[in-house]
Amino acid sequence: MKLSHTATLATPIDxxxxxxxxxxxxxxxxxxxxxxxxxxxxxxxxTLHVQIGPVRLALDGDIxxxxxxDARHTAALRADAKDTRLGGTVxxxxxxxxxxxxxxxxxxxxxxxxxxxxxGEFGQPVIQRKSDQLLGQFAQCLARxxx
Amino acid sequence: MSAExxxxxxxxxxxxxxxxxxxxxxxxxxxxxxxxxxxQGLIRPGHVIGLRRLPGAARIDADAHGGVSIGAMxxxxxxxxxxxxxxxxxxxxxxxxxxxxxxxxxQATVGGSVAHADPASDAPVMLxxxxxxxxxxxxxxxxRAPVDELFVDTFxxxxxxxxxxxxxxxxxxxxxxxxxxxxxxLRSVDDxxxxxxxxxxxxxxxxxxxxxxxxxxVGATPMRxxxxxxxxxxxxxxxxxxxxxxxxxxxxxxxADDVRGSAAYKREMTRxxxxxxxxxxxx
Numbered sequence: 001m002k003l004s005h006t007a008t009l010a011t012p013i014d015x016x017x018x019x020x021x022x023x024x025x026x027x028x029x030x031x032x033x034x035x036x037x038x039x040x041x042x043x044x045x046x047t048l049h050v051q052i053g054p055v056r057l058a059l060d061g062d063i064x065x066x067x068x069x070d071a072r073h074t075a076a077l078r079a080d081a082k083d084t085r086l087g088g089t090v091x092x093x094x095x096x097x098x099x100x101x102x103x104x105x106x107x108x109x110x111x112x113x114x115x116x117x118x119x120g121e122f123g124q125p126v127i128q129r130k131s132d133q134l135l136g137q138f139a140q141c142l143a144r145x146x147x
Numbered sequence: 148m149s150a151e152x153x154x155x156x157x158x159x160x161x162x163x164x165x166x167x168x169x170x171x172x173x174x175x176x177x178x179x180x181x182x183x184x185x186x187q188g189l190i191r192p193g194h195v196i197g198l199r200r201l202p203g204a205a206r207i208d209a210d211a212h213g214g215v216s217i218g219a220m221x222x223x224x225x226x227x228x229x230x231x232x233x234x235x236x237x238x239x240x241x242x243x244x245x246x247x248x249x250x251x252x253x254q255a256t257v258g259g260s261v262a263h264a265d266p267a268s269d270a271p272v273m274l275x276x277x278x279x280x281x282x283x284x285x286x287x288x289x290x291r292a293p294v295d296e297l298f299v300d301t302f303x304x305x306x307x308x309x310x311x312x313x314x315x316x317x318x319x320x321x322x323x324x325x326x327x328x329x330x331x332x333l334r335s336v337d338d339x340x341x342x343x344x345x346x347x348x349x350x351x352x353x354x355x356x357x358x359x360x361x362x363x364x365v366g367a368t369p370m371r372x373x374x375x376x377x378x379x380x381x382x383x384x385x386x387x388x389x390x391x392x393x394x395x396x397x398x399x400x401x402x403a404d405d406v407r408g409s410a411a412y413k414r415e416m417t418r419x420x421x422x423x424x425x426x427x428x429x430x
Contacts, residue, residue, distance in 0.1 A: 053264065053302025054173055054181075055189045086188060121187040125403040126301055129367055133300075 001124060003132055004110040007139035011146040013098055013105040017073050019146050020096055020107065023063060029141035031134060036063070048081065052130055057083045057119060059090055073098035088119030107142060109135060150195045158201055158284050158313065166309045168194040174311065176220060176259030179251055198311070205256075206314075207231050213319035215239075216282075219258020219312045223270065224249070226257050236317055242273035242328035242345065248337045258312040261294060264304045264368070267339035267407075271298065272363035273328045274315055275371070276345035282313040289313070295361065298368035323349050323356070325428035329420050330363075333407050340364040341407040342400075342416045344424040355379045355429065360421065365400035365413050372396040375421060384429045393422035 009016050020026050023044050027036035036046035042065040050057045061081025068075040077094040092113045098105050113131055120127075150173075155161040165172055173192035175181055184190045198204055204220035209231035217226050226232055227240035246252050246260075246269045260270040261281060275295040283290050283306065294315060297304045306312070320326075330343040343363035349356040358380050360372035374395035382388060402413035 051303075054184060054192075055302075056170065085191065118188040121189055123405070125405040129301060129403060 001113045001115070001128055001131070002111070003113065003128070003135055004108070005132075005135045005139045006109070007107045007143045008101070008104065009107060009143045009146055010104040011143075013073060013100045016105055016107065016142070016146045017070070017098055020098070020142060021065075021068060021075055023065065023077075025145075026142065027063075029145060030138050031141075042066075042068075050130065050134075052122065052126060055086075055122065057088070058085065059083050061090070082117075083119065086118050088115070088117035090115055090119065107139060109139060111135060150192050152195050152197060154197045154200050156200050156202070158311070159286055161196060161198060161201060161311060162284065162286050162309055164194070164196050165311070168196075169308065172196055174198065174262070176262065177222060177254045177256040178259075179255040180259065180263045180265070204313075209235050210319065215317045216314050217257050217317075218314045219261075220256050221258075222254060222256050223252040223260075227252075235320065236277070236326075238326040238328060239273055239277065239317065242269055242330075245269050245328070245330045245343075251337075257315060261297065261315065262304060262306070262312050264298050264300075264302050265339075266298070266301055266366060266368050266370075267343075267364040269328070269330060269340070269343060269363065272343050272361050272369045273345040274317070275361040275369045276328075276347045276359045277317045277326060278347065278359060279315045279317045281315050283310050284313045285310045291316070295369065295371065301367045321349065323351050325350060327424050327427045329424045329427070331416055331420050339407065342402075342413055342420055344417075344420045345369075346424045346428050348428050350384065350429065353383050355382055355384060360396065360424070362396065362400055362417055362421070364407065365402040365417055367401065370400045372399045372421060374399050375425075379425075379429075386426075386430060389425045389429060390422050393425055394418050396421040 024036045027033045032049040034047045039045040044063040048059045059081035063079045066076045075096045079092045082089045094111045097108045153164050171193040175195050175197045204218050206218040207229040208216045213235040215231045223243045223246050227243040232240045260268050279294045280291045299305050326347045328345045330340045332338045333341045345361045347359045358376045360375050362370045375392045378392040396417050397414045400417050402410040404410050
């Protein structure tokens, strides 16, 4: 499942770059994230709570920054998470890219999400809508936090 | 892990039980959606609160002005066969008759369908178009909320965690009121809708005075075709205008690709079925 979002920020590119590459700080912009802590070099642990009607997921997982290019303002992340109570996994690769535009910068987030186990029973349209919503809120929150 | 089952005999007791167990509790109405989620392993509540013993929970009444009140625990079959619905809102009965199969209609409740907030369900879309209000209870408090304002996302309502739907009230009609519900299913008649359209209109001397158009299956909630409504409200009914207004509904929906059609296809079927629904009530 591929998702993409862009957000326009009226903030200098370097300030936004510093925020999006500070994973624990940027993670505060994802609704439902309760904690993200460092777990080695470029590796983090965190929990994401997602609710879709009566279904509540608690996704515990690892986030790794697999590449980072400060000159080009691009970075790639990998996230592996599972819900141990219901039984299900979420794997995602996330590419972040910033480019300078007049008066600020534009953030592009593209993501490829794979769902396994019981969570997949929900059906892709519902999951896609929820993931899309989370990513959209993340982009908006980053825009607010960086300005 | 098994759940503890509660069967309160009073509404305030039901609300108190819900408050006591919070996130660990699940409210059971007809149980058709609950059973599916449980079998899929997507829910594991510690406490289940069954509402079937609540006084008046399945009561169906009509008022002096042709308004109809349907208790949240009335099944689709009870509602569509009731004298009140047959006499005052046969169009609602026709919409309820389009829900899945008779086994589901005998079990699934009108209130449960609203609370579950599946955007492809039939009853919520029609209730939105008819301008229904939900009577919501929490403890000794009661409030009324327009049904269309309850839906905030897929399977998600604006109800507070300690609130229960007591009943839904459909306002009465005038001799100039028209309503219709069309459901388009791509695979089999008992499926969820690829798109469904519900319309309520008040027409005086050939002029559309009031119009409410809602669509199911083409967004995260029942979607209101505000562009279509705006294009026709206050205008004289002309066949060509109906087609043009229906085409605007394509921009009021937000469908997703799934087994019931691509997003583009659903958008196009939104136009087709909105036009048919408008023609059936306005032309």
